Amino acid sequence: MSVAAFAATFLNEVYTVSTEVTRATFNEVMVPNYAPSEIIPVRGEGSRVWDKEDKEYIDFAGGIAVTALGHSHPTLVNIMREQAGQIWHLSNVLTNEPALRLAKKLTEKTFADRAFFANSGAEANEAAFKLVRRYAFDHFSPEKNEIIAFNKSFHGRTLFTVSVGGQAKYKEGFEPTPAGINHCDYNDIEQLKAIISDKTCAVVMEPIQGEGGVIPADKEFAQQVRDLCDQHNALLVFDEVQSGVGRTGTLYAYEQLGVTPDVLTTAKALGNGFPVSAMLATEKVANSMVAGTHGSTYGGNPMACAIAEGVIDIVDTPEILSGIQERHDLFKSELNNLNEKYNIFQEVRGMGLLIGAELIDSFAGKAGGFVSAAEKEGLFILVAGPNVLRFAPSLIIPKEDITEGFARLEKAVIQAIENTAAA
Structure with a gap:
């Protein structure tokens, strides 16, 4: 029997005796850091998803701004199948063609000269934060190590990235966290002027704060941040994990601000759901990350990069x-x-298809109730904090799906209002 025939027989036998799971299984076997919905989606096509009971949902959430081309996009499915039949993983002891093609396209399409690949937005940001400190160490002094970020920002869940992020709740219980990080209010240039100094190695910002409430940067503010960085020999890092890959209407949001960063991070939509991320940087800055200073076992693997190239x-x-x-x-x-x-x-x-709707004061803290009501009506939406409904659908969502989705959302709004009045 050939290897292929043996594999087909083996898989057939394995999957005919599948393990039955329900939502209750989550409570039995998973670490309780998530509180997922009661439904379990099992398939998707375009901007529609079906659960185990074959109930249909319209997806205005996009897996938190990830499935930019919808579910089961046929081109991406074919790319995955083709690459699966060639090579999946090599490690970075070797390079591979999909990674080189993707890096070439990203650098040709952006300000950047160099790319580093990882698996998630947090990992891309971790690499960026290490890089800016290393650059300052190489070109200035060890004392130039301060990172400035903004209140309400979100940059990931690793210990370093929650420290740079501007939401204290994500650090609670994990102290002591890395030092040398300061925060000020977003879109407030006077606050930034008051804390930036020659000890600042970088300012980190999202062109549009996602988790913090879907708040776009003022164009003038972004340009002044760039000027301050230049005055203090500090690097400017744009976290475009959520805003990148077309989400705001251009390939990356910085193009709309008239500001060029020194380092940019991108993930989420880059793989349309397949884990992949990138840190992009100018050659001058990237040269500080010499062999041995950073790495990733899975980062830049052929499968992820082939899919990401297709997305781009x-x-x-x-x-x-x-x-x-x-x-x-x-x-x-x-x-x-x-x-x-x-x-x-x-x-x-908001910008493009990253949109926030902030609830009035009488519904403060009730955003989650609107999400739950929408799900019951067959619609996925998100929150951005307790007071903001967030919408991040596929960039190619059909207009009829938008119309139908809002018909469902109206029913959910009526129910949420009734639930709030009855509480």
Whole structure:
């Protein structure tokens, strides 16, 4: 029997005796750091998902801004199949063609000259934060090690990245955390001027704060941050883990701000759900990360990079990018229509298809209730903190899915309002 025939027989036998699992299984076997919904999705196509009971949902969440090309995109499925039949993993003792092709495309399409690949946004940010300190160590002194970030920012869940992130709740119980990190308010240049110094090695910012409430940077603020970094020989790091790969209407959001960073991190949509991330940097800065200073066992593996290359090829086209603003306008129009009927939002904001709707004070802290009500109506949405509903759908979500999704959201809003009044 050939190897292929043996494998087919083996897999057939294994999967005919599959283990039955339910939502209760989560409570029995998983670490309780998540509190997932009661449903278990089992398949998806485009912007629609079906659960174990075959109930259909429209996806306005995109796996938290990840599935930019929807579920089971046929081109990406074919790329995965083709690469699976060639080579999956090599380690970075060797390089591979998909990684080199992806790095070439990312550097050609951005300000960057060099790429480092990892598996998640947190890992890309960890690499970036190490790099900026190493660069300052190489070019200035060990004392130039301070990183400045912004309140309400989010940069990942590792100990270093939660320390740079501007939300104290993520550090609670994990102290002592890395030192040499300061924070100030986003979009407040005077606060930044008051704390930046010649000991600052980098300023880290999101072009649009995602987890912090879907808050875009003021263009003038971003330009002043760049100027301050230059004055103090500090690097500017843009965390585009959530805003990158077309999410805001350009391949990366920095293009809309008229500001070029020294380092950029990207993940989430880069693999459309397959784990992959990248840290991009100028050659001058990247040269500080010499052999032995950092690494990743899985980072840059052929499978991840082949898929990411396919995502970039599809997203960075006029037809995809031009459709994002049109969908943005449709989302905002539908949200404003809901607000005219039910008076629930104090502000609708965002860029491209990263949109936040901040609830009025009488619904403060109730965003989760709207998410739960939406799910019951067959719709996935997100929160960005306790007061903001967040929408991050596929960049190619069909307009009929948007219309149907908002019909479901209206029913959810009515239910959430009733639930709040009854509480």
